[in-house]
Amino acid sequence: MKKRVLSGMQSTGKLHIGNYHGALEHWVRLQDDYNCYFFVANYHSLTTLYQNSKEIYENTLQVAIDFLAAGIEPDKSVVFVQSLVPAHTELHLILSMFTPISWLERVPSYKEKMSNIELADLTTYGFLGYPVLQTADIVLYDANFVPVGEDQLPHLELAREIVRRINHYYGETFVEPLPLLTSFSRIPGIDGRKMSKSYDNAIFLGDTDEQIRSRIMNAITDPARIKRSDPGHPEVCNIFAYHRIYSSSVLSQIESECRMGKRGCVDCKKECFKNLIASLATVRERRYNFEKNKDYVKDILRDGSKKASEYANKVLNRLREKMGIIY
Numbered sequence: 001m002k003k004r005v006l007s008g009m010q011s012t013g014k015l016h017i018g019n020y021h022g023a024l025e026h027w028v029r030l031q032d033d034y035n036c037y038f039f040v041a042n043y044h045s046l047t048t049l050y051q052n053s054k055e056i057y058e059n060t061l062q063v064a065i066d067f068l069a070a071g072i073e074p075d076k077s078v079v080f081v082q083s084l085v086p087a088h089t090e091l092h093l094i095l096s097m098f099t100p101i102s103w104l105e106r107v108p109s110y111k112e113k114m115s116n117i118e119l120a121d122l123t124t125y126g127f128l129g130y131p132v133l134q135t136a137d138i139v140l141y142d143a144n145f146v147p148v149g150e151d152q153l154p155h156l157e158l159a160r161e162i163v164r165r166i167n168h169y170y171g172e173t174f175v176e177p178l179p180l181l182t183s184f185s186r187i188p189g190i191d192g193r194k195m196s197k198s199y200d201n202a203i204f205l206g207d208t209d210e211q212i213r214s215r216i217m218n219a220i221t222d223p224a225r226i227k228r229s230d231p232g233h234p235e236v237c238n239i240f241a242y243h244r245i246y247s248s249s250v251l252s253q254i255e256s257e258c259r260m261g262k263r264g265c266v267d268c269k270k271e272c273f274k275n276l277i278a279s280l281a282t283v284r285e286r287r288y289n290f291e292k293n294k295d296y297v298k299d300i301l302r303d304g305s306k307k308a309s310e311y312a313n314k315v316l317n318r319l320r321e322k323m324g325i326i327y
Contacts, residue, residue, distance in 0.1 A: 005030050005180070006143035008039040008082065011059040012049060015066040016202035017276075018187040018195035020283070021245060022149050024070035026182045027077075030147065036077035037141045037308060040064055040301070043082050043089065044134070047127045048198065064297050066205050069287035074300045082137065084305035087312035091136035092129075094319065098165050099132050107131055107154050135159040139174040140312040147180040151194070170322040174315075187245075188238045190219035205287055209277060216242075216273045221265045228265075232258035239265070239272050246275040 007027060009019060030036055040063045045056050060081060072079060082088050105128070138146055138159055146156055156179050163174045186194060189201025196202060203215045221237045224230075234240035234255050243254055254271070257263035290297055320326035 003144040005034040008041040011042040014206040028071035031076040080304035080308040092133040
């Protein structure tokens with residue numbers, strides 16, 4: 001039998017090229033070799049959007065559209081919405097009873113987001129405890145593997161610790177998930193930080209050509225380079241990080257000319273824009289077509305959520321029976 005894979009993304013808005021290269025491309029390749037469950041994590045979005053939750057509905061559709069545009073196929077994978085599978089919240093509650101607060105406070109992204117996100121109050125139980133909900137998301141489908149970037153490994157290790165704790169008390173109840181590392185685990189935003197919707201430094205799959213052009217032309221490059229003739233340092237340049245993805249055929253030439261001061265940053269940005277647009281043309285065209293047919297996308301999500309619920313309820317009942325909370 002094929003092994004199971006589970007992964008999801010928050011519905012905080014349209015997905016960006018970091019999401020695409022860091023996850024979606026990888027997910028598409030997994031579909032032929034694994035039983036895949038991919039979901040829109042709209043409950044997780046409440047950690048930062050609880051004051052503007054009306055945005056989550058449309059954001060959920062936009063993330064699903066990006067899934068489908070990237071090549072996630074409903075005939076190969078179960079595509080669903082977290083809130084349409086009630087087992088997620090019930091298992092989250094149960095697992096929270098077993099999870100020490102100290103385990104949650106040591107997750108690196110907890111302190112990182114606390115210090116970087118200024119538009120939302122993150123001093124909530126939900127934000128501290130969202131890795132427990134992530135654990136519920138994973139174990140409800142007996143996921144053998146979770147495709148992650150390096151920055152997400154601490155979250156998965158926490159999930160593994162919670163699984164071991166439950167299995168210690170109740171016997172082999174949950175599958176202990178393993179990571180599937182993605183090839184592009186960390187793509188910088190235009191300001192040099194990790195690309196993130198929260199940091200307003202992302203290039204989105206749903207952006208227009210002009211929006212993408214503006215983002216690239218405003219990106220931070222080599223801060224030590226003042227004049228066009230100054231030698232550049234591609235290893236510290238955000239645009240060169242994009243060239244590694246979109247300009248592979250001329251990458252060595254770009255690097256050499258930059259280091260020798262023969263290529264200006266403006267010219268480099270223009271070529272980056274041209275190559276990015278060409279590389280993502282098919283994905284962006286599919287996205288445009290799905291955007292015009294949202295009812296079809298909704299049908300896919302409803303059908304997928306029914307399939308997901310059937311499996312999740314079996315796993316939840318397995319734990320209920322062992323704990324003695326089902327009769």
